[in-house]
Amino acid sequence: MLDHARNLNDPPEPEHGPEADLRAVSASAGPAPIDPETARELLPYFRNAKALAPPTAAQQAGRTVLARVNGVSERYDEWRLAASRWFDSLDLAPDLAENIGSRRWFRGLGTMVGLGVVALALWPDLTPLEARPAMPHGDAVTSELRSQMILPLALGADSGRRMGPTQAVIPLKSAPERPQIQMMVTLTPGDSFAAMLRRAGVAADDIDRAAALVDQALPLGEIASGTQMDVLLGRRPAPGQPRPLDSLAFRARFDL
Structure with missing residues (x-):
């Protein structure tokens, strides 16, 4: 009895033999395949299940886009038909030989005049054609060219x-x-000897001294207009003071 109880409590021993090997192979091979007849009977159920299944996100997005496109195309067709009916009802080009003076006739006359005005507005210009310049024009290009040129001597x-x-x-x-400034001044018509030197920047004392020296050789009133004089001014004695007259040379007459 004790041996029998011990045998019941112990785990079953693995079986050996051909039958045990067949059962192990069938268990590892998976479920048995379905025969073709049964597969044909189950095919309608699978098709109905696919049709009745809820749409996926991609299918839902595609249906939404398709509905919008169809709506836009339908609205475009309606607008096109309405525009066609409206243009058909306008009668913009009636026969001007019929019903002269009526509203329909004046509408046709306005159409003709409007088309003529548009044709005249699109009249081509008869000016000669201009070739494209080799170098583009613009403010930047003009400024660059101006910086490369040399101005006249009169402008510096x-x-x-x-x-x-x-x-x-x-x-x-x-x-x-500069310690000295050399310049050439010209006695203009109606000008005086003293005023000419004063405009050149000569001090008043030097103007009086130069006038006295010139007057000893030639009266100042006899100096002809247009006479050019070489003036040399020296260093300023103090900032803001006029420059002293270092030399004054001119030829008033050919005999001097």
Whole structure:
């Protein structure tokens, strides 16, 4: 009895033999295949299940886009038909030989005049054709070309670009002056000798002294208009003071 109880409590021992091997192979092979007849009977059920299944997100988006496109096409067809009926009812080009003076006749006359005005507005220009320039024009190109040219001597003969001051520029308290300034002045008609020197920047004392020296050789009133004089001004004695007259040379007459 004890041996029988021990045999019941122990786990079953593995079976051996051909039958055990067949059962193991059938269990590992999976479920048995369905015969063709049964598959044909189940095919309608699978088809109905696919048709009755809820649509996926992609299918729902496609249906929405298709509905919108169909709605737009239907509205376009309605608008096209309405526009066609409206243009058919206008009668913009009636026969002007019929019902002269009626509203329909004046409408046709207005159409003819309007088309004529449009034709005249589109009349081509008879000016000669201009070839495309080899170099494009514009404000930037003009400014660049202007910076490369040389101005006349009367305008300073400048050339190149003028650069603006940078942070490296230091303002000077006082700019140094040249020790001497040489110039040529001309006695204009109706002008006087003293006024000419005063405009040149000569001090009043030097003007009186020069006038006295010139008057010893030739009266100042006899100096002809257009006489050119070489004036040489010296260094200023003090800032803001006029320059002294270093020399004055001119030829008033050929015999002098």
